Amino acid sequence: xxxxxxxxxxxxxxxxxxxxxxxxxxxxxxxxxxxxxxxxxxxxxxxxxxxxxxxxxxxxxxxxxxxxxxxxxxxxxxxxxxxxxxxxxxxxxxxxxxxxxxxxxxxxxxxxxxxxxxxxxxxxxxxxxxxxxxxxxxxxxxxxxxxxxxxxxxxxxxxxxxxxxxxxxxxxxxxxxxxxxxxxxxxxxxxxxxxxxxxxxxxxxxxxxxxxxxxxxxxxxxxxxxxxxxxxxxxxxxxxxxxxxxxxxxxxxxxxxxxxxxxxxxxxxxxxxxxxxxxxxxxxxxxxxxxxxxxxxxxxxxxxxxxxxxxxxxxxxxxxxxxxxxxxxxxxxxxxxxxxxxxxxxxxxxxxxxxxxxxxxxxxxxxxxxxxxxxxxxxxxxxxxxxxxxxxxxxxxxxxxxxxxxxxxxxxxxxxxxxxxxxxxxxxxxxxxxxxxxxxxxxxxxxxxxxxxxxxxxxxxxxxxxxxxxxxxxxxxxxxxxxxxxxxxxxxxxxxxxxxxxxxxxxxxxxxxxxxxxxxxxxxxxxxxxxxxxxxxxxxxxxxxxxxxxxxxxxxxxxxxxxxxxxxxxxxxxxxxxxxxxxxxxxxxxxxxxxxxxxxxxxxxxxxxxxxxxxxxxxxxxxxxxxxxxxxxxxxxxxxxxxxxxxxxxxxxxxxxxxxxxxxxxxxxxxxxxxxxxxxxxxxxxxxxxxxxxxxxxxxxxxxxxxxxxxxxxxxxxxxxxxxxxxxxxxxxxxxxxxxxxxxxxxxxxxxxxxxxxxxxxxxxxxxxxxxxxxxxxxxxxxxxxxxxxxxxxxxxxxxxxxxxxxxxxxxxxxxxx
Amino acid sequence: xxxxxxxxxxxxxxxxxxxxxxxxxxxxxxxxxxxxxxxxxxxxxxxxxxxxxxxxxxxxxxxxxxxxxxxxxxxxxxxxxxxxxxxxxxxxxxxxxxxxxxxxxxxxxxxxxxxxxx
Numbered sequence: 032x033x034x035x036x037x038x039x040x041x042x043x044x045x046x047x048x049x050x051x052x053x054x055x056x057x058x059x060x061x062x063x064x065x066x067x068x069x070x071x072x073x074x075x076x077x078x079x080x081x082x083x084x085x086x087x088x089x090x091x092x093x094x095x096x097x098x099x100x101x102x103x104x105x106x107x108x109x110x111x112x113x114x115x116x117x118x119x120x121x122x123x124x125x126x127x128x129x130x131x132x133x134x135x136x137x138x139x140x141x142x143x144x145x146x147x148x149x150x151x152x153x154x155x156x157x158x159x160x161x162x163x164x165x166x167x168x169x170x171x172x173x174x175x176x177x178x179x180x181x182x183x184x185x186x187x188x189x190x191x192x193x194x195x196x197x198x199x200x201x202x203x204x205x206x207x208x209x210x211x212x213x214x215x216x217x218x219x220x221x222x223x224x225x226x227x228x229x230x231x232x233x234x235x236x237x238x239x240x241x242x243x244x245x246x247x248x249x250x251x252x253x254x255x256x257x258x259x260x261x262x263x264x265x266x267x268x269x270x271x272x273x274x275x276x277x278x279x280x281x282x283x284x285x286x287x288x289x290x291x292x293x294x295x296x297x298x299x300x301x302x303x304x305x306x307x308x309x310x311x312x313x314x315x316x317x318x319x320x321x322x323x324x325x326x327x328x329x330x331x332x333x334x335x336x337x338x339x340x341x342x343x344x345x346x347x348x349x350x351x352x353x354x355x356x357x358x359x360x361x362x363x364x365x366x367x368x369x370x371x372x373x374x375x376x377x378x379x380x381x382x383x384x385x386x387x388x389x390x391x392x393x394x395x396x397x398x399x400x401x402x403x404x405x406x407x408x409x410x411x412x413x414x415x416x417x418x419x420x421x422x423x424x425x426x427x428x429x430x431x432x433x434x435x436x437x438x439x440x441x442x443x444x445x446x447x448x449x450x451x452x453x454x455x456x457x458x459x460x461x462x463x464x465x466x467x468x469x470x471x472x473x474x475x476x477x478x479x480x481x482x483x484x485x486x487x488x489x490x491x492x493x494x495x496x497x498x499x500x501x502x503x504x505x506x507x508x509x510x511x512x513x514x515x516x517x518x519x520x521x522x523x524x525x526x527x528x529x530x531x532x533x534x535x536x537x538x539x540x541x542x543x544x545x546x547x548x549x550x551x552x553x554x555x556x557x558x559x560x561x562x563x564x565x566x567x568x569x570x571x572x573x574x575x576x577x578x579x580x581x582x583x584x585x586x587x588x589x590x591x592x593x594x595x596x597x598x599x600x601x602x603x604x605x606x607x608x609x610x611x612x613x614x615x616x617x618x619x620x621x622x623x624x625x626x627x628x629x630x631x632x633x634x635x636x637x638x639x640x641x642x643x644x645x646x647x648x649x650x651x652x653x654x655x656x657x658x659x660x661x662x663x664x665x666x667x668x669x670x671x672x673x674x675x676x677x678x679x680x681x682x683x684x685x686x687x688x689x690x691x692x693x694x695x696x697x698x699x700x701x702x703x704x705x706x707x708x709x710x711x712x713x714x715x716x717x718x719x720x721x722x723x724x725x726x727x728x729x730x731x732x733x734x735x736x737x738x739x740x741x742x743x744x745x746x747x748x749x750x751x752x753x754x755x756x757x758x759x760x761x762x763x764x765x766x767x768x769x770x771x772x773x774x775x776x777x778x779x780x781x782x783x784x785x786x787x788x789x790x791x792x793x794x795x796x797x798x799x800x801x802x803x804x805x806x807x808x809x810x811x812x813x814x815x816x817x818x819x820x821x822x823x824x825x826x827x828x829x830x831x832x833x834x835x836x837x838x839x840x841x842x843x844x845x846x847x848x849x
Numbered sequence: 850x851x852x853x854x855x856x857x858x859x860x861x862x863x864x865x866x867x868x869x870x871x872x873x874x875x876x877x878x879x880x881x882x883x884x885x886x887x888x889x890x891x892x893x894x895x896x897x898x899x900x901x902x903x904x905x906x907x908x909x910x911x912x913x914x915x916x917x918x919x920x921x922x923x924x925x926x927x928x929x930x931x932x933x934x935x936x937x938x939x940x941x942x943x944x945x946x947x948x949x950x951x952x953x954x955x956x957x958x959x960x961x962x963x964x965x966x967x
Binding site: 503504525528534535536537538540541542560561562564565566568569573576577820823824825826827830832833834835849 | 861862866867868869870871872873874875876879881884887889890899903904905906907910911912913914915916917920922923925927928930932
């Protein structure tokens with residue numbers, strides 16, 4: 032990575048050098064920072080930083096799988112593995128590091144791996160399918176990454192073995208380690224501390240780890256991640272000075288003991304320190320480029336602050352994390368319930384932040400690091416930095432705009448605040464354009480939230496009114512366009528584009544307009560099929576492999592045995608995979624597009640309707656058993672759920688909508704995790720709104736208590752219609768509420784007290800939508816023109832897509848992996 | 850641009866087979882070709898049906914539109930919304946080097962023909 036960065040920086044400065052690159056691996060430079068993502072779907076190509084074409088384009092000669100074997104400093108030549116000899120004026124060593132393998136008997140056995148390169152990962156991946164118990168030796172940063180990889184590979188039982196008494200001893204303090212350990216244990220990881228391994232058991236294949244305390248642990252696989260060793264063997268051979276514990280000695284110019292040879296990255300030892308992070312490596316590359324092009328920039332060490340997500344747990348340390356009293360004052364916040372630990376170290380006078388540690392919640396990392404690096408004066412209550420302000424009022428800290436101009440925002444690419452704000456002033460107002468013109472955010476990506484805030488802050492400072500325009504074709508927010516289309520009574524996408532937009536539309540604005548048209552006029556959506564997202568165009572969810580899934584509506588989750596039999600018969604006939612969904616219905620996967628009309632014909636004949644699982648629309652209203660059977664139930668939750676689902680079914684909205692009805696406070700329908708949730712009380716029903724599951728779960732909030740059914744439906748009408756009319760595209764109700772000025776108290780006023788005077792309108796508009804309900808599938812199968820669209824080849828309508836292939840898993844079909 | 854290869858025009862389908870402002874797929878031997886009826890621009894395009902990103906036969910089911918000042922015509926794959934120029938086949942989504950094949954296309958008296966190099 033660092034070697035590649037050096038080439039990139041050098042060719043951007045000058046073309047005076049002829050560059051020859053030698054690499055040991057068969058691949059060009061790739062992203063080692065995100066190596067573990069290889070196990071959750073990223074391919075080697077996704078991880079690659081560059082292509083051979085890039086090197087060719089810049090006249091750089093690339094020798095892959097052909098490492099330098101020997102340096103002859105007197106003749107200034109290098110000899111490569113394949114027997115070539117090349118002359119150099121300057122030589123840059125970016126040989127990186129290798130995994131440190133401790134000298135334990137048995138490390139040569141099958142099933143023992145290291146975790147360093149894509150090749151290592153491929154070996155691990157190939158071995159993993161038969162492994163039931165895996166272990167990682169090393170509880171540092173890389174070790175925990177490796178443990179994550181084993182979990183991702185589906186190894187049920189994963190152990191981490193650490194020699195030290197705690198995890199990540201180099202980055203975090205012992206209280207932080209304890210918190211991290213308890214979080215990771217909760218997530219299913221088995222952690223063993225204070226364990227030193229005596230030998231690896233097994234005849235030729237590992238079967239156990241034996242420890243010095245005479246205990247043993249049966250495992251089928253071991254990944255060693257006990258630290259790194261700088262690759263200095265080539266330098267040693269050439270007589271360059273190296274450190275006693277490895278590493279090529281360099282000065283502040285990154286020169287080795289030979290002034291024509293430089294060393295950068297993890298192989299370089301600067302003032303007794305190996306910098307095992309990417310950002311300082313990039314900085315070293317920059318220093319050498321600067322030296323070679325006549326500059327005088329020097330290396331003075333580097334901030335080793337870091338933030339990571341380890342197995343889903345945020346871990347960050349910044350500035351001077353380990354300094355203790357009396358050299359500083361510390362503020363510690365610990366919440367063992369949620370697994371959060373935060374520590375900040377202040378200067379003894381309380382004016383400056385020196386460093387700190389964050390576990391479990393590292394949202395504040397970027398701002399805290401900036402506060403340290405820019406020596407910003409702390410607010411009077413510095414505890415607010417980690418606790419957030421309590422009670423009402425603005426968030427503490429002056430925010431990104433108060434940072435000094437020279438504040439380093441992107442440390443991977445060394446981009447300052449002034450560079451980013453300058454680019455915004457020059458017209459780069461999106462993250463993508465900032466990435467293109469400043470390179471900020473193209474490394475680890477950790478600074479992107481700050482970049483976004485800077486873009487918004489700079490534009491606001493320039494007096495630009497920021498609104499969320501839909502895309503390049505429409506200079507309006509969704510809410511504005513909704514009103515314009517309504518007032519103009521427009522029913523067709525092209526007319527909308529002619530009136531209010533420009534160009535020919537795109538995959539962003541077409542579905543937005545389609546959704547607005549549907550929310551306003553509720554016409555059959557397949558009449559304008561090509562402005563619908565693929566799922567809405569074929570009224571089914573496109574799945575891996577190009578087949579579709581079919582979800583009939585099962586209101587409230589109630590279904591008769593006869594209907595169940597129909598679903599089973601249809602699934603068998605068309606060879607579909609069946610699964611119960613989270614919303615109490617049945618999903619049928621693997622349908623060819625050609626089969627969809629016939630499948631739906633059979634389902635509709637049996638009394639089913641479209642479930643709108645493909646649409647941004649009401650999905651399900653989940654219910655518990657309720658008072659008809661349950662001995663605790665207060666009211667009949669199933670009947671009410673069916674009534675609500677039937678009322679709002681088919682209505683298009685900015686995002687999907689889910690509901691739930693529980694018959695008592697035990698809340699078996701999980702109604703408080705839905706966009707709207709209803710819970711029975713002794714006196715009536717409580718209504719909760721704006722909850723959701725998903726990536727950022729949020730509980731729904733109480734809107735009204737002990738109301739009767741009629742009032743509840745009236746409030747729901749108002750709430751849903753207000754959301755449909757005002758939310759941004761693809762915004763769930765929870766996010767919509769979070770962004771709303773005034774929040775829940777404002778929304779409550781609109782819905783219950785009619786503070787905007789629109790309640791009656793909202794109810795009428797909703798009633799129109801309810802009245803114009805139709806089953807889209809019924810319309811589609813009874814119209815020959817629409818039906819014709821459900822074919823894969825238009826010149827061979829009967830033929831199915833031959834590229835669709837299935838595997839078998841647990842006696843059902845499964846899409847082939849991509 | 851002048852091409853030196855001989856082009857063989859094959860009858861792919863009829864104009865009303867392809868939905869307005871959308872695409873459809875035809876089979877030519879073992880090849881799957883996506884045809885786009887860009888009604889709004891009175892233009893027709895043809896590309897490979899395979900999206901190179903995840904190797905899915907899906908481009909004909911994608912939404913078409915335009916990108917940028919010069920209104921470059923494009924198609925978005927329905928799977929992950931990678932977009933490709935209908936003129937050059939170049940991937941327009943950022944940092945991607947993949948490319949799709951485009952085919953010459955012409956319409957005559959309600960018939961759509963695709964040019965296959967031979």
